[in-house]
Amino acid sequence: MSELNEISRFEQKFTEEVIEVAAVIGASGVGAGRAGGDLLWHVSIPLIAWENLNRHEPVMKEELRLQWLADDKEFERKRDLLKANSVVRLQVRRGENSMMLVKVLETSYRDNELEEILQESLKPVYYHDEVLGQFELIKSVKIFERKISWTGEEGCLTFDWYEDHDKMKSALETAYALFKQEDEWSQKMKEYAAEELVELANDWLQDDEEAEFDEITKEIFIESMKLSTICVYPEGDFEVYYSDGDMFYGHSIIVCGNINGEFEAAEIAG
Structure with a gap:
C-alpha cells in the first residue's frame, strides 16, 4: 500500500472539519505502532480533558486518543514535542473516541480550568486492600x-485498574490464593519454567564463551531465577516475572498460569 492510500484510509475515520482545541495530555507519553504492510507509524497520545476553542463550549472531561500518521522523521519530531502531563493547544479533526492531530499550536497553553484538571490528575491514587495493604496506581499504564x-524474595505485586471494582477484587482473590501457599506455588512455577526452558537455556549457553559451567541443569536453572513481579488478574489468572540470572542475557522469564493449577506458558521476553 502506498503512503497516500494509507493516509486516505486513516483520515476517513475523522470528520473533515478542522477545529482548534485546548487539551490536557494524560500520564502516558507518545506511543506508536506499525502493522506489517504499513509504511507509516500510527502514533497516539492520551487526552484526559479538552475544550473546543472555536465554540467556547464547556470543558469535556473524557479520555480520548490523539492520533496521527508519521514517517520516521516526523515521528521523532512530534514524539519530543508533545509531553505527558501538559496542557496544549491544537488543530484537530474529530473521530469516535479520538482526534486526529492536524497541527500543534502551543505546547504550554495557559488555561485555568484545564490546569486544575491537570493538577488533580497528578495527585497519587491508592487502593487499600484489607489483606494485602495499600497499592499505588501507576497512571501511565493504569x-x-x-x-x-x-518466599523471602523482594518484588512487586500488581493488578490492573478497572472501572468495575469487582474485577479488581477478583484479581486480588487470585493473589490471596497464591500467597496462602506461596512456598508451594513458587516451587511449582520455577519447576515448570525449568522444564519448559532448560533446553533453550543450554542452546544459549553454547554461545557464551565466559560461561561458569558446561551445562545448565534444572537445579541450576531454578536457582538462577529471581522474583521480579507477580501480576494477578480476575478469574485466577496470573503472570510471574523473574530475572534470568543471565541465562538468556538479561531477558525476563515469564510464567503464566491459573490458580486452578494449570500452567499455560513459560517464555522469555524483554
Whole structure:
C-alpha cells in the first residue's frame, strides 16, 4: 500500500472539519505502532480533558486518543514535542473516541480550568486492600502496584485498574490464593519454567564463551531465577516475572498460569 492510500484510509475515520482545541495530555507519553504492510507509524497520545476553542463550549472531561500518521522523521519530531502531563493547544479533526492531530499550536497553553484538571490528575491514587495493604496506581499504564516479600524474595505485586471494582477484587482473590501457599506455588512455577526452558537455556549457553559451567541443569536453572513481579488478574489468572540470572542475557522469564493449577506458558521476553 502506498503512503497516500494509507493516509486516505486513516483520515476517513475523522470528520473533515478542522477545529482548534485546548487539551490536557494524560500520564502516558507518545506511543506508536506499525502493522506489517504499513509504511507509516500510527502514533497516539492520551487526552484526559479538552475544550473546543472555536465554540467556547464547556470543558469535556473524557479520555480520548490523539492520533496521527508519521514517517520516521516526523515521528521523532512530534514524539519530543508533545509531553505527558501538559496542557496544549491544537488543530484537530474529530473521530469516535479520538482526534486526529492536524497541527500543534502551543505546547504550554495557559488555561485555568484545564490546569486544575491537570493538577488533580497528578495527585497519587491508592487502593487499600484489607489483606494485602495499600497499592499505588501507576497512571501511565493504569496498574496498581506495591512492594512485596514472596518466599523471602523482594518484588512487586500488581493488578490492573478497572472501572468495575469487582474485577479488581477478583484479581486480588487470585493473589490471596497464591500467597496462602506461596512456598508451594513458587516451587511449582520455577519447576515448570525449568522444564519448559532448560533446553533453550543450554542452546544459549553454547554461545557464551565466559560461561561458569558446561551445562545448565534444572537445579541450576531454578536457582538462577529471581522474583521480579507477580501480576494477578480476575478469574485466577496470573503472570510471574523473574530475572534470568543471565541465562538468556538479561531477558525476563515469564510464567503464566491459573490458580486452578494449570500452567499455560513459560517464555522469555524483554
